Amino acid sequence: MQNYLTIFINGEPFNCDSRMSLNDILIYLSININLVIIEYNYSIIQKKDFSNLYLKDNDVIEVISIVGGG
Template sequence: MVYINGNSIDVAAITLKDYLLKNGYSISKIVVEINNKIISKANYENVILSFGDVVEIVSFVGGG
């Protein structure tokens, strides 16, 4: 299990980038934190989601 934004999700070995793209996230408009560490966008394709990871995905929304 991986915990993403408070929800437990069963994912097989998948990179962070693949997970984000598969789930419709716009990489240019988000910030990802895994286990209390912000992940650089340049590393999304190198990070493999692992059992027990706690992931927070924050989207930027414009408006006023």
């Protein structure tokens, strides 16, 4: 039996398999991790930790796009 949980990504509910890491979710959503900053429950997460971070029900993820300019 699969276990699903609901997390919130940029304020929107997202249902995912509880075995997915943060990295798995970002890949599933086609998010380029080199162009974003990820905030997990109000703390910035280092890219090296994405694969080791497994989410819990009602966790909050904010995907912040890096915009270049000059």
